[in-house]
Every structure is written in C-alpha cells, then in structure tokens.
Amino acid sequence: MLSSLSPSPQSAIPDAVKDVNLSTFMADVIEASKQALVVVDFWATWCGPCKQLTPLLEKIARESKGAVRLAKVDVDQNQPIAQQMGVQSVPSVFAFFGGRPLDGFAGALPEAQVKAWVDQMLKISGGAGSDEKAGLDTALKQAADLLAAKDIATARAIYSDILEMHPDNAPAYAGLVRSFLDEGDIANAREVLNNAAPEIAKDKAMEPVRAALELAEQAGQAGQGADMSALETKLAQNPADHQSRFDLAMALYGAGQRERAVDELLEIVKRDRAWNDAGARKQLVKFFEAFGPMDELTITARKRLSSILFS
Numbered sequence: 001m002l003s004s005l006s007p008s009p010q011s012a013i014p015d016a017v018k019d020v021n022l023s024t025f026m027a028d029v030i031e032a033s034k035q036a037l038v039v040v041d042f043w044a045t046w047c048g049p050c051k052q053l054t055p056l057l058e059k060i061a062r063e064s065k066g067a068v069r070l071a072k073v074d075v076d077q078n079q080p081i082a083q084q085m086g087v088q089s090v091p092s093v094f095a096f097f098g099g100r101p102l103d104g105f106a107g108a109l110p111e112a113q114v115k116a117w118v119d120q121m122l123k124i125s126g127g128a129g130s131d132e133k134a135g136l137d138t139a140l141k142q143a144a145d146l147l148a149a150k151d152i153a154t155a156r157a158i159y160s161d162i163l164e165m166h167p168d169n170a171p172a173y174a175g176l177v178r179s180f181l182d183e184g185d186i187a188n189a190r191e192v193l194n195n196a197a198p199e200i201a202k203d204k205a206m207e208p209v210r211a212a213l214e215l216a217e218q219a220g221q222a223g224q225g226a227d228m229s230a231l232e233t234k235l236a237q238n239p240a241d242h243q244s245r246f247d248l249a250m251a252l253y254g255a256g257q258r259e260r261a262v263d264e265l266l267e268i269v270k271r272d273r274a275w276n277d278a279g280a281r282k283q284l285v286k287f288f289e290a291f292g293p294m295d296e297l298t299i300t301a302r303k304r305l306s307s308i309l310f311s
Contacts, residue, residue, distance in 0.1 A: 016061040020071040021078055029071050033096035037125050039118065040071045042082055042092040049108035050091045056111055057093070060118055067122060097125035103161055124161045136162065140171050152179050170203035177209045186216050212290035219254030228252070242268050242275045249283070262287060262301045270308050281305070 020028045020040070032038050041057050043050040054072065061070035075082045075090055085094065085101075094104035095118075102121055109117070123139040139162055146155035156179040162172040173196055180189035193206075193213060200206065231248040234241050249264035265287070268280035284305060291298045 016064070016066070016068070017058050017070045017072065020073050022080055025071075025073075025078075025081055028069075029096055030099050032069055032071075034099050036066065036069055036097075037118075037121055038069045038071055038096040039121075040073060040085075040094045040096060042073050042075050042085070042087045042090050042094075044075050044090045047090045053091045053093070053108040053114070056114055060115065068118060095121040095125075097121070098165055100164075102164060120158065120161075124158065124165060136166065136169070140175065143172075143175055147175070147179060147182055150182075152183050155179055168197070168199060170200045170205040173200050174203075174205045174209040177206075177213065181209070181212055181216055186213070186220060189213050190217070208289055208292050211286050215253060215286060215290050219250050228255075240271065242272060242280070246276070246280060246283070249280075253287070258287075258291070258297055262297060266301065266304055266308065269305065273309065281309075 018024075018028050029038050029040055039057060039061065041050075041054055043054050057070050061068045073081055075087060085092075089106055091108060092104065092106045095102040102124060103117075105117065120139075120142075123142060124136075126136060139158055143155045143158040143162075146152075146158070156176060159172045159175040159179065162169055163176065166172065173192075177189050177192050180186075180192060190213060193201075193210065196206065228248060228251050231244050231251065234244040235248065238244075245264050245268050249261045249268075252258075252264065253261040262284065265280045265284050268275060269284070273281060284301065288298045288302060
C-alpha cells in the first residue's frame with residue numbers, strides 16, 4: 001500500500017512513541033511492525049478530539065513494555081501518507097503488524113474501548129515478545145467464546161482479522177463458516193466453505209463445521225413442510241415408524257433442540273439398529289462431528305449409544 005515510501009534506518013532500541021513523517025514511515029511503521037504491534041495515530045494540531053486520544057495512546061504504548069509502539073503522523077505535514085491510507089478525518093488510528101494494516105477506527109473513543117481494541121490487536125498479532133501461536137490460540141478462544149455467547153458480529157470480526165494476518169489458518173476459517181451457520185445463514189456458510197483453499201479444506205479443523213453445515217442443509221430440507229406435532233402423533237400411534245422418528249429428529253435439530261434430536265435417534269437405534277442401513281447411528285455420528293468431541297452432549301450421547309450397541 002505504501003511501497004513508494006522510502007525507508008530510513010531504525011534505532012537499535014526503538015522508542016515507544018515516535019513522530020513519523022514521509023521519510024521515516026517505512027522504517028518506523030512498515031518494518032517496525034514486523035517486530036511488534038505498531039499503532040499509527042493520524043492527528044492534527046487543530047483537532048480537539050486528538051488532544052484527548054493521542055495522550056491516551058501514548059500512555060498505552062509507554063505502559064506496554066515494548067508490546068505496542070505508537071507512530072504519530074501529523075496529517076497537515078504528511079498528506080501523501082494520509083491519502084495513501086485513505087484517512088478522511090482525524091483522529092484516525094490504524095494497527096499495523098507484519099508489514100500491513102490489521103484494523104483501524106476513527107474518532108476519539110472512550111478509554112475502555114481504546115484499550116480493548118489494542119488488546120484485541122495484540123491477541124491477533126500474537127503480542128510482542130510472546131509466542132505467536134499462544135497469541136493466535138488466545139484470539140481463537142476469544143472468538144469461540146463470543147460465538148457461544150451469541151455475539152456473532154464480534155466473533156466474525158476477530159476471525160476475519162486473524163485471516164487477514166494468517167490466511168492459511170484453518171481454525172479461523174472454520175470459525176468464520178460457523179459464524180454464518182450460527183446466524184442461520186446457510187447459503188453464505190456454504191459459499192465460504194466452497195471457497196476455502198485446498199490446504200484449508202482438507203484440514204481437520206474443517207471437519208466439524210462441514211458436518212454442521214451438511215446437517216443444517218439436511219435439517220432445512222427436512223423442515224420444509226414438516227409438522228412436528230403431526231410426526232409426534234404418528235409416533236404415538238405407531239412407535240415403530242422409524243422414518244417419522246428420523247424426520248422428527250431432523251426437524252428438532254433444525255429447531256435447535258439438539259438433545260431431543262439425539263434422544264429420537266437413540267430410540268431408533270434401540271428399537272432397530274439396522275434400520276435403513278444403520279441410518280440412525282450414522283446420523284448420530286454426524287451429530288457428534290458437528291458438536292465436537294468435547295461437547296457435553298457428544299460425551300453423554302456416545303456413552304448412551306455404546307450402552308445400547310454393546311448391551
């Protein structure tokens with residue numbers, strides 16, 4: 001993006017806060033971001049909000065013990081940089097890591113939000129002086145926790161940020177697909193999955209989300225015109241109607257009633273494990289893949305299935 005800017009030598013011990021211009025941007029931002037997270041603050045002397053935000057960013061950088069470096073750019077003195085970064089107002093802030101921008105925001109945000117944003121950028125970048133894998137794992141866990149808490153938009157933003165820095169990260173790609181699934185957007189989930197690079201598509205991290213997508217599509221088809229009350233009535237009249245019980249299980253799954261769906265499939269296995277070429281057992285296995293091996297329902301249902309099969 002800023003390839004036309006010429007580099008200048010970096011100091012042996014970089015300062016936490018630097019004033020950056022056209023001649024030093026390459027060294028103090030692009031090259032420096034290959035070693036640590038660099039926050040670039042676009043400001044102006046006439047900007048009132050800048051007088052609140054800039055001191056806060058300086059404080060965060062100086063207290064980070066080298067994890068964060070702040071590069072301050074006076075837009076009036078450095079219009080070429082501002083133009084190339086697409087800065088339309090000040091203050092505007094960008095995080096750089098690995099030689100390219102990660103994320104940014106405009107305006108003077110409250111202190112808590114600024115600190116949370118910097119923390120998120122550190123997690124995505126792996127943090128300065130820390131193990132990169134540990135940083136990635138932290139970011140992935142944070143996104144997974146947000147998905148579980150139904151904060152889909154924030155989780156998706158974190159997965160997207162990770163993929164900006166690490167496009168071959170299969171767990172992040174799987175999380176991105178899962179975010180669309182959790183939103184009920186099966187079409188976009190399928191499109192994202194189909195667009196996965198070959199090395200990502202064959203990664204084991206993709207197996208649960210692929211199974212979950214297939215189940216969602218299957219449940220969607222089963223749910224079209226399905227009447228759970230009618231299916232339940234059929235089963236009350238004929239408990240051996242395994243197809244109706246199977247259809248009910250898929251309708252329940254599509255409605256988010258996972259435990260009841262598992263119960264119905266286990267009932268089929270208990271009554272006739274060979275029905276439809278062991279279709280109920282195979283569907284349960286697909287459920288377990290979609291839920292994940294450490295999911296509590298997977299663990300308990302596997303035990304129940306084993307008890308039925310080996311009794």
